[in-house]
Each structure stands twice: as C-alpha cells, then as structure tokens.
Amino acid sequence: MDARHKVLIANRGEIAVRIIQACVQLGLDFVCVYTEQDADSGHCDLARHHGGDAALYRINSYLDPNEILAVADAAGATAVHPGYGFFSEDFRFARRVVERKRGLIFIGPSWQVIRDLGDKINTKRLARSLDVPTVPGSDRPIFDELEAEEIAENLFDFQLDQGVERPIILVKASAGGGGMGIEEVDDMDKFRQVLRRIRNYAKRQFRDEGVLIEQRIFDFNHLEVQVVAERGGQNIVHFGTRNCTIQSTGRQKRVEIAPGFAPQEVSYAFNAQRVLDNITEYSLRMAREVGYDNVGTWEWIVSPTGQPFLMEVNTRIQVENGVSAAISRIKGESGVNLLAEQIRLALGDNMGYTQNDITFDGIGVEYRIIAEDPDNKFAPWVGRIDSFQWPDYPWLKMHTQVPLDRAYEIPTDYDPNLALAIVWGEDLDQVKRRGHRLLDTIDLQGENKSAESLRSNLRFLAANTDHILEF
Numbered sequence: 001m002d003a004r005h006k007v008l009i010a011n012r013g014e015i016a017v018r019i020i021q022a023c024v025q026l027g028l029d030f031v032c033v034y035t036e037q038d039a040d041s042g043h044c045d046l047a048r049h050h051g052g053d054a055a056l057y058r059i060n061s062y063l064d065p066n067e068i069l070a071v072a073d074a075a076g077a078t079a080v081h082p083g084y085g086f087f088s089e090d091f092r093f094a095r096r097v098v099e100r101k102r103g104l105i106f107i108g109p110s111w112q113v114i115r116d117l118g119d120k121i122n123t124k125r126l127a128r129s130l131d132v133p134t135v136p137g138s139d140r141p142i143f144d145e146l147e148a149e150e151i152a153e154n155l156f157d158f159q160l161d162q163g164v165e166r167p168i169i170l171v172k173a174s175a176g177g178g179g180m181g182i183e184e185v186d187d188m189d190k191f192r193q194v195l196r197r198i199r200n201y202a203k204r205q206f207r208d209e210g211v212l213i214e215q216r217i218f219d220f221n222h223l224e225v226q227v228v229a230e231r232g233g234q235n236i237v238h239f240g241t242r243n244c245t246i247q248s249t250g251r252q253k254r255v256e257i258a259p260g261f262a263p264q265e266v267s268y269a270f271n272a273q274r275v276l277d278n279i280t281e282y283s284l285r286m287a288r289e290v291g292y293d294n295v296g297t298w299e300w301i302v303s304p305t306g307q308p309f310l311m312e313v314n315t316r317i318q319v320e321n322g323v324s325a326a327i328s329r330i331k332g333e334s335g336v337n338l339l340a341e342q343i344r345l346a347l348g349d350n351m352g353y354t355q356n357d358i359t360f361d362g363i364g365v366e367y368r369i370i371a372e373d374p375d376n377k378f379a380p381w382v383g384r385i386d387s388f389q390w391p392d393y394p395w396l397k398m399h400t401q402v403p404l405d406r407a408y409e410i411p412t413d414y415d416p417n418l419a420l421a422i423v424w425g426e427d428l429d430q431v432k433r434r435g436h437r438l439l440d441t442i443d444l445q446g447e448n449k450s451a452e453s454l455r456s457n458l459r460f461l462a463a464n465t466d467h468i469l470e471f
Contacts, residue, residue, distance in 0.1 A: 003027050005347055007107065008072045009043075011083030012062060013401040014420060015319075016043035019081050022339040024050055031075040033059045033068065037411040042401040062086050065093055072104060079105035079347060088316035091115035107346040109294040109315045116290060117313040121174065121212070127310050130289055132282040135217065135301065135309045141174035141210025145195065151213045152191050159215060162305065168216035171195055173202035175210065184216060217301055217309065221245045221471055222253075223260040223275075225283040225298040226324045228341055230351050233291030237355045238284060239324045239338065241276050246464045248378040254457065255464055256320040256366040258327050262469045265428045269471070270306025279308045286313070295321070295342045304471065317342055319368070319420065322397060326364035326424045331357045363431045365423045365468060367439070367461045369400075371416035371446075374460040380416045381455040383448030384409050388418065390442045395434055397422040407446075418444075418456070428469065435465045 006029040009019045016032060020043065023030040032047040032055055039058075047055040057075065059067040063086060072080060080097050082088040094111035097104045108114065117123050124139040136158055142148045152169055159167035166186060171194050173181030181201050185194050199209045222244045229236040241260035244253045260279075261272035283298035297314040317339060325336040330353050345351065371381040385408040390398060400419035402408050410416050423438055425431025439462045446454035 006077045008077035008080045010068050014399050015083040037413045042403050081107040114315045135214050137214030155215050170214045171198045172212040174212045175206035175208040220301040223300045227296045229292045233293045235351045236287050239328050257468050258323045258364045322422045323364040323366035327360045329359045362426050367421040369419040370457050373455040385446040387445040395424045
C-alpha cells in the first residue's frame with residue numbers, strides 16, 4: 001500500500017473517529033469534514049490532534065457531493081471513505097468519485113457491485129440462480145392479477161405446511177422503499193382488494209404498478225455474515241456471523257452479538273451450527289459470483305424452525321464491524337481492525353492471509369448507547385451531556401464522538417447515538433457478567449432545556465443482556 005495516499009473521511013461522529021484511528025494505524029494521511037452542528041464533535045478533536053487544523057474542512061452538508069469532492073481536491077485527497085449511511089451505498093456517487101477528471105479511489109466495493117446488489121429484486125434473482133434461499137415470494141414485479149393470486153395462494157399453502165397457524169403475506173409496491181406501499185394480508189378473500197389498492201398507490205406515488213408478494217415471517221432471528229475481499233474479487237473471506245435480533249420497536253438494532261448463535265452453550269430447536277455454516281457458505285457463494293471486492297454484509301432471517309432466508313446485501317462497512325473483529329484472530333493474533341482491512345484492501349494491498357488463517361475466540365457483544373426513551377417508543381432525547389465516563393476495562397472497547405472533557409450538546413440534525421461499547425468474554429456467561437458490569441458503572445448524565453434529566457437506553461440494554469443469543 002502506498003503510504004502517500006490521503007483519505008477524505010466523508011462522514012461524521014463515531015465512524016469518522018474510527019476511520020481516523022484506522023488511518024493513523026496504517027500510517028496514512030487524512031482529512032475530515034464537519035458541519036456547523038458538529039463543530040464540538042469528538043471527531044473534530046481527534047482530527048486536529050493527529051493532523052492539525054489542516055485536517056478539517058467545514059461544509060454545509062454531508063449529503064452534498066459537490067462539497068465533498070471540492071474538499072477532496074482542495075486537500076489533495078486520493079481516496080474517499082464514505083463510512084456508513086450518507087453516500088456509502090450510492091453507486092452514482094461511487095461512480096462519480098472514480099470516473100471524474102481527477103479520479104479518486106472509493107473505499108468500498110466497486111460502483112457496479114453496489115448498483116447490482118443494491119437492487120433488492122436483482123439480489124433476490126441472483127440468489128435464487130445460485131440456490132441461495134430467499135424469502136418466499138416473487139423475485140420480479142408482478143403486474144398480472146391472476147399471476148399475483150397464484151403466488152399468494154402458494155405462499156399461504158407454504159406457511160400452512162410449515163405449521164404457521166395464522167399465515168400472512170406482504171404485498172409491496174416494487175418501486176417503493178422505506179416501508180412505503182406495504183400491506184399485510186391474512187386471507188385470500190381480502191387479497192384482490194389489497195392488491196388493487198397497492199397497485200393504485202404505486203401508480204400514483206411511483207408511476208409503476210408493479211408489486212412484490214412475499215411471505216411474512218414472524219419471530220425470526222436477524223443474522224449477518226461479514227465478508228471481506230480484495231480488489232478484483234479474487235480473494236474473498238468471511239469474518240464470522242453476528243446476531244442482531246435485539247432491536248427497538250422500529251426495528252433498529254440495539255445489541256449485536258458475535259457469533260450469531262452459540263450452539264455449545266444454548267439449546268436451539270434446530271441445528272444452529274449448520275445454519276451458521278450454511279448462511280456463511282451461501283454468502284460467499286454470492287460474493288464470488290459477483291466478484292465482490294471490499295467489505296460487505298449479507299443479512300439473513302432465520303425462522304423458528306431454522307430455515308434461513310436472505311434479506312439483502314449491505315455493500316458497506318457496518319456499524320457492528322467491531323464486534324466481529326473482537327472475536328476474530330488472523331494467524332492467531334488478536335487486535336483485528338476491519339476498518340483498517342477495508343482501507344488497505346481498497347487501496348490495493350494484497351490480503352496476506354486466507355480463510356484458514358482466520359479463527360474465532362470467545363463471544364463479543366456490542367451495545368449501541370443512545371439518548372432515547374425506550375419507554376416512549378424509543379423517542380430521541382435532545383439535550384446536553386454533562387458527564388460520560390466509564391472504567392477502563394481490558395475487555396472493553398468504547399467508540400464515541402462525545403467529548404469527555406466538556407459538556408456536549410447533542411446535535412438535533414442527526415440521530416442521538418452516543419457510543420458503541422464492545423465487550424468480549426471467553427464464553428456466554430462471562431460476557432453477560434461483563435456486560436452488566438459495564439452498564440452498571442457507566443456514568444451518563446445530562447439535562448435538556450426544561451431541566452429534565454437525560455434519557456438513555458442503558459436500562460433497556462441491561463434488561464436484554466441476559467437473553468442474548470436465545471431464540
């Protein structure tokens with residue numbers, strides 16, 4: 001890897017902090033951006049500490065590609081790291097980065113891969129062509145009512161055969177997104193009415209009457225497979241599985257555990273190790289087929305009977321990459337940093353190891369510490385953080401953008417995420433004890449403009465710690 005590279009970090013907060021740290025670890029120069037609302041963020045402090053004032057550029061928005069690329073040119077950057085969110089899965093931005101007159105390296109998969117796997121219908125069709133199980137239902141937009149009814153009837157029959165007492169299917173506008181244009185149907189007698197309603201809605205909103213029809217799966221576990229690949233897609237490995245089932249009422253992840261199941265310590269109603277092996281093999285099968293060429297996550301639903309179904313592929317680094325790194329060993333060595341791996345591989349380094357060199361040790365738990373009120377539908381809390389402290393445990397890694405030496409106003413423009421706490425243990429019992437110990441000893445205080453005390457999800461995290469990896 002050429003140490004003369006300079007990485008533009010096109011993100012904020014905790015992920016910007018971690019990318020700075022990875023660049024420092026690799027001996028790379030970097031430059032950060034920030035908005036007025038983020039002027040007091042810890043990622044700005046860390047950038048100044050390692051790079052001085054020249055390492056920081058103020059912008060108006062993290063979502064303005066012209067501003068981002070103007071900073072890249074002004075700073076002499078040679079690569080752009082989008083972090084997660086923002087431009088991380090925008091293939092048009094990735095294409096622009098690499099194809100512009102002053103081309104840069106996009107630290108992520110190639111734009112063609114992002115485009116192809118970012119299309120859920122295309123991903124489902126690809127998976128089925130490789131005998132990778134997907135959520136039962138259509139893998140293309142359906143326009144014909146008779147065909148739609150046939151698919152719906154088959155899905156109801158399939159669920160009855162699985163022992164589902166109250167089968168439900170989903171009718172979705174195929175051009176929709178973000179939960180728009182979706183309805184549940186629990187009876188074939190209602191299906192045609194719902195179908196027509198969704199088609200009319202889709203025509204009005206998206207100018208596209210196509211619908212998708214899928215099985216509704218209840219009581220599932222949400223598992224992930226962490227994939228890492230060299231440029232060119234020649235050497236592709238995995239860094240294990242994660243379980244992300246503990247979520248908010250809005251299906252937002254709150255606790256992530258690696259590995260995805262613990263069959264040696266927890267009793268499951270199915271062969272859990274076989275499920276982990278299968279979803280890993282399926283994920284690698286797809287990655288090889290498309291020539292995947294950086295980090296990515298294959299997301300899975302696992303039913304109560306142990307049937308896995310591919311949900312989607314996230315063509316970026318995930319928030320929870322650190323919990324996979326916590327249990328991973330390369331050639332027996334701990335201290336794996338998947339962000340550093342992502343960067344150096346994107347810049348053209350050879351991987352330097354194979355799947356046989358990757359082993360796993362213990363169990364990792366990642367807690368997302370957030371200023372929110374779990375008792376009020378996880379409503380975000382807005383105010384000032386006066387104190388945020390924790391003991392320096394050897395089995396703990398804490399990632400945060402919250403400055404620890406002064407008060408910090410949570411920016412209202414962004415989600416009130418405060419920190420990621422990653423706890424490692426030799427086994428499930430130990431990591432639970434350590435998780436409770438951490439959550440009990442965190443000092444997190446603040447108040448809002450009404451002088452009301454800070455609300456956080458610490459109690460929610462503690463209450464769910466005893467149930468991690470249970471199905």
